[in-house]
Amino acid sequence: MRILHTSDWHLGRSFHGVGLIEAQAAFVDHLVDTVVAERVDLVLVAGDVFDRALPPVDAVELAGEALARLASTGVRTVVTSGNHDSPVRLGANARLADAAGVHLRTRWQEVGTPVLVEDRHGVVAVHGLPYLEPDAVRQPWRLPARTHEAALAAAMARVGADGERRGGRTVVMAHAFVAGSPEAASTMACDSERDISVGGLQIAPTSLFTGVSYAALGHLHGARALTDTVRYSGSPLAYSFSEEGHIKGSWLVELGAARVEECTFVPAPVPRRPLRLRGRLDDLLHDPAHAAHEGCWLAVTLTDPVRPTAAMERLRARFPHVLALYFDPEGAPVSRGPVAPHVTGRSDLDVALGFVEEVRSLEATTEEELLLQLACDSCRLGEDRDADGGFDVPSPREAAG
Structure with a gap:
């Protein structure tokens, strides 16, 4: 079975005031083309389809178009809700969508009931776990603690119980902050992700997914392989300057008769690269080394000892896509706060x-x-x-x- 794992579309989001709907539509084109070219059998969208609970109309229309186009290729698609989504709005008409091969899984009450997808090796049970707010499931699931680890552990217990009854291969989708250790987690997040901590705790351990054929994770915006079978696809576009070093895209997963046989990263189109520049204004305006940066989205920090006049206007004469401007004068005393x-x-x-x-x-x-x-x-x-x-x-x- 060939699986395409994506997440964190954040349809309706802007980048420092610049609308991204056209770039997001270009990603949808790329996604559908990849499904056709790579003969994908199953698409997984692991949460944060929208950027907010009440998305703008053009974002809703693009999501509907994306899912309809995927359905028209004959591929099965499973979509879960993330912490930015409204489970009710995203999951509306889920039963009707099931008939088209698009499976919207946004209700915690349905955790443990998989979508079944067949290939020549048999059945694959796909468990789409929506974003699990600990306070929402603490009482009905009798969680031992008010943490994301406890909520995800309870969900995985239900997945495991289904696997014991059914046997065979299991794929899990989860929207959560998963890491091998707190030390590893400190290097994984970026500025565009919403904090989901509860009581100061937000990290769930990678070990929760032991025994699963593949875990398709969403929430973090950088693509990352935590293990051979536990991966983040990351967001398809950069949504903050902290993502300037990210390569955006999706994972193409080859699931064999018993295990994952191969994972290949498929890069997504880049509408405009985000970049942070730092230096004195005259150096930035005249250094030929910056010619390659003239088409980038830029966050510029000026280090001139005295703040230059009309700095933004002068920068945009060379770099028309400067979106953020900061000042950090050389030799200035360290601020002691307000x-x-x-x-x-x-x-x-x-x-x-x-x-x-x-x-x-x-x-x-x-x-x-x-x-x-x-x-x-x-x-x-x-x-x-x-x-x-x-x-x-x-x-x-x-x-x-």
């Missing part, structure tokens, strides 16, 4: 000018001081305006003219 400003006895203008000098280590220009004075005067006039409207406040241009 300090309460001294405002007693100071005018509004003096406080505003002090703020400008504090954040950019440079005094305001004469023009900037005039604009700040006009802004302060406008606020004060607004407070003094009588109930009938009183008088008009001149615009900054009128006052300056």
